[in-house]
Amino acid sequence: MKPFVTLSTRACPLPVANVDTDQLIPARFMKQPRSAGYGAFLLHDLRREPGNAAAVLDDPRHAGAQVLVARRNFGCGSSREAAVYALADHGIRCVIAPSFGDIFASNAVKNGLLPARLPEEQVDELLQDALVLGGGPIEVDLPSQTIRVGNKVFAFEIEPVWKTQLVNGWDDIDMTRSYAAEIERFAAQDAAARPWAAPAG
Amino acid sequence: MADTARTIIDKIWDAHAITTREDGQSLLWVDRHLLHEGSFLAFDQLAAREARVARPDLTFGVADHYVPTRNRDAIVPEIRGMVEQLVGNCAEHGITLFGLDDRRQGIVHVTMPAQGLTLPGLIVVCGDSHTSTHGALGAYAFGIGASEVAHVMMTQTIWQKRPRRMRISVDGRLPPGSTAKDIALTVIARIGTDGAQGHAIEFAGSAIRGLSMEGRLTLCNLSIEAGGRLGLVAPDETTFAYLRGRPFAPRGDAFERAVEDWRALASDRDAPFDREVVLDAASIAPTVTWGTSPEQALPIAATVPDPDRVADHGSAQAVRDALAYMGLTPGMALGDIRIDRVFIGSCTNSRIEDLRAAAAVLAGRRAAVPGLVSPGSSQVKRQAEEEGLDRIFRDAGLEWVESGCSMCVGMNGDIVPPGERCASTTNRNFKGRQGPGARTHLMSPAMVAAAAIAGRLTDMRPLLAGRTP
Numbered sequence: 001m002k003p004f005v006t007l008s009t010r011a012c013p014l015p016v017a018n019v020d021t022d023q024l025i026p027a028r029f030m031k032q033p034r035s036a037g038y039g040a041f042l043l044h045d046l047r048r049e050p051g052n053a054a055a056v057l058d059d060p061r062h063a064g065a066q067v068l069v070a071r072r073n074f075g076c077g078s079s080r081e082a083a084v085y086a087l088a089d090h091g092i093r094c095v096i097a098p099s100f101g102d103i104f105a106s107n108a109v110k111n112g113l114l115p116a117r118l119p120e121e122q123v124d125e126l127l128q129d130a131l132v133l134g135g136g137p138i139e140v141d142l143p144s145q146t147i148r149v150g151n152k153v154f155a156f157e158i159e160p161v162w163k164t165q166l167v168n169g170w171d172d173i174d175m176t177r178s179y180a181a182e183i184e185r186f187a188a189q190d191a192a193a194r195p196w197a198a199p200a201g
Numbered sequence: 202m203a204d205t206a207r208t209i210i211d212k213i214w215d216a217h218a219i220t221t222r223e224d225g226q227s228l229l230w231v232d233r234h235l236l237h238e239g240s241f242l243a244f245d246q247l248a249a250r251e252a253r254v255a256r257p258d259l260t261f262g263v264a265d266h267y268v269p270t271r272n273r274d275a276i277v278p279e280i281r282g283m284v285e286q287l288v289g290n291c292a293e294h295g296i297t298l299f300g301l302d303d304r305r306q307g308i309v310h311v312t313m314p315a316q317g318l319t320l321p322g323l324i325v326v327c328g329d330s331h332t333s334t335h336g337a338l339g340a341y342a343f344g345i346g347a348s349e350v351a352h353v354m355m356t357q358t359i360w361q362k363r364p365r366r367m368r369i370s371v372d373g374r375l376p377p378g379s380t381a382k383d384i385a386l387t388v389i390a391r392i393g394t395d396g397a398q399g400h401a402i403e404f405a406g407s408a409i410r411g412l413s414m415e416g417r418l419t420l421c422n423l424s425i426e427a428g429g430r431l432g433l434v435a436p437d438e439t440t441f442a443y444l445r446g447r448p449f450a451p452r453g454d455a456f457e458r459a460v461e462d463w464r465a466l467a468s469d470r471d472a473p474f475d476r477e478v479v480l481d482a483a484s485i486a487p488t489v490t491w492g493t494s495p496e497q498a499l500p501i502a503a504t505v506p507d508p509d510r511v512a513d514h515g516s517a518q519a520v521r522d523a524l525a526y527m528g529l530t531p532g533m534a535l536g537d538i539r540i541d542r543v544f545i546g547s548c549t550n551s552r553i554e555d556l557r558a559a560a561a562v563l564a565g566r567r568a569a570v571p572g573l574v575s576p577g578s579s580q581v582k583r584q585a586e587e588e589g590l591d592r593i594f595r596d597a598g599l600e601w602v603e604s605g606c607s608m609c610v611g612m613n614g615d616i617v618p619p620g621e622r623c624a625s626t627t628n629r630n631f632k633g634r635q636g637p638g639a640r641t642h643l644m645s646p647a648m649v650a651a652a653a654i655a656g657r658l659t660d661m662r663p664l665l666a667g668r669t670p
Binding site: 016020030033052077082101103176179190198201 | 216219220224225226228230232233239241242245250258259261279282283317318320322323328329330332344345346347348349351352355356357358360362393394395398399428430448449450451452455456458459462494496515518519522526610611612629631632633634637
């Protein structure tokens with residue numbers, strides 16, 4: 001996984017709460033392998049809805065933006081990792097929001113996408129910031145957990161474990177394999193302690 | 202001994218923690234891993250690493266998300282490919298699969314508990330957010346993404362941070378006509394779709410104890426719509442009676458031994474919860490959603506909210522946006538909302554008791570709109586047919602079809618046409634969930650049946666007068 005340290009880019013303001021994973025990628029687009037690319041499906045239906053805020057994705061001022069700013073409970077709903085694929089393949093590397101759906105946030109980190117939590121008022125401030133709205137520069141620094149827009153600096157939150165993983169580009173599976181002996185020992189003890197846990201039949 | 206008093210959430214966690222790192226992450230043992238067609242992305246990750254499934258004996262697959270509910274002999278190639286991919290992957294890794302022709306085929310969260318594969322105290326994961334359903338049996342069950350599915354496949358373990366604990370207590374007696382679905386929608390409307398974020402929920406209280414196992418499955422299913430990591434109910438006599446004799450459940454002495462262990466899972470008397478929510482069962486009425494989020498739910502006698510009366514600017518905007526999408530006017534009575542079709546099915550409400558409740562309303566009556574009834578599993582379908590429920594649905598003018606996720610998520614082509622309005626027993630009223638431009642109202646099976654007859658949202662209680670639900 002590609003490490004995430006700093007990002008110097010522009011932002012896409014999406015002043016919407018509860019952006020669910022069905023919006024991030026409608027279910028009908030999930031049949032293809034990851035290698036085929038999911039970027040074209042990002043917010044596919046919402047950005048075509050007349051007057052919807054998601055049209056910002058197609059605004060030339062925000063072209064190439066790697067940061068998305070949204071309201072609370074971003075990524076709620078289904079566990080589809082394709083929602084993260086759609087964001088990542090579109091080029092988004094960081095989503096800033098007051099809160100995230102639990103499964104979405106976990107999926108994001110596994111794909112090198114930073115879910116940065118800012119208090120509601122600060123997200124509002126970002127969403128109204130002239131630089132953000134105009135497609136001006138924004139900087140995200142993960143080690144210091146800061147976001148810089150013009151002369152404003154915001155301190156964001158992230159689970160320490162996720163920060164470590166993102167900064168190092170670590171892969172869970174390789175790490176888990178180093179615990180192979182513990183896992184084997186646990187499985188043997190557990191089978192004796194809970195004989196009923198094995199499927200009968 | 203208050204210091205050592207533990208919740209059921211912690212007891213199951215502690216029994217599965219293989220190791221805990223300094224950063225607080227624990228490596229948990231997984232007892233059951235459930236797969237469906239969507240798991241192909243994880244199988245692809247395995248193939249890329251040339252890895253094998255570590256414990257195929259603890260892994261079970263079922264075809265549900267893409268399966269056709271009609272004309273299974275003439276499946277379009279794109280859909281057939283999704284099912285065949287699952288068949289191939291399961292065969293290659295020696296995983297038991299309940300495929301299209303298997304008598305046990307059905308929606309993963311309906312058929313696996315019915316097969317006795319979900320047991321109290323187990324950790325159950327699946328690449329589907331509604332895995333929370335299995336908590337009804339006292340299992341610690343949660344949805345995961347494709348990368349985590351691949352991790353579980355390769356190691357039979359998963360890294361997790363211990364969740365905060367929330368107890369939602371519902372005491373008293375539910376009024377006639379109110380169901381587990383109404384409890385869930387009422388809870389979600391109260392705490393919001395992120396109300397339980399970062400939390401594992403234990404549902405407790407006399408009204409929860411009084412629910413049947415199928416009611417508990419509906420309730421726990423909707424935990425994720427409150428943002429919860431999972432939702433569970435401590436196992437009790439209802440649980441044990443449900444499990445006894447199920448195909449994959451322990452038998453004989455092993456069952457009795459298991460029951461002893463299961464009884465010990467209940468939260469200790471003084472176990473600490475990080476958050477408590479208390480509801481009075483008597484105050485829970487038949488409830489419907491009006492908007493595009495499950496938290497936008499109200500009792501059927503209420504009116505559609507007016508965004509101009511919502512103080513918070515962001516919330517007012519969300520209400521305005523939802524009403525525009527749903528084609529509703531502020532202040533109109535929920536009972537005046539006309540519908541175009543109905544759907545009875547999904548992992549939320551497609552079990553035999555759900556079908557009976559809908560049939561009790563529909564018996565001898567005609568639906569004013571078209572609709573689809575898709576039983577939660579092939580087994581549920583057979584049982585319903587033995588009871589003659591299929592005749593009631595057909596005589597009412599509804600389509601009686603095969604089992605699958607169907608019109609809840611529209612992946613198999615069962616969709617609500619753009620702009621149409623559907624009264625649905627499902628779990629998500631998100632924009633486009635049942636098809637691009639589709640408008641969804643969530644409610645209980647009996648409420649959907651009543652809506653079908655009236656051609657609009659309506660209180661089903663008058664329709665049940667003199668009938669046994």
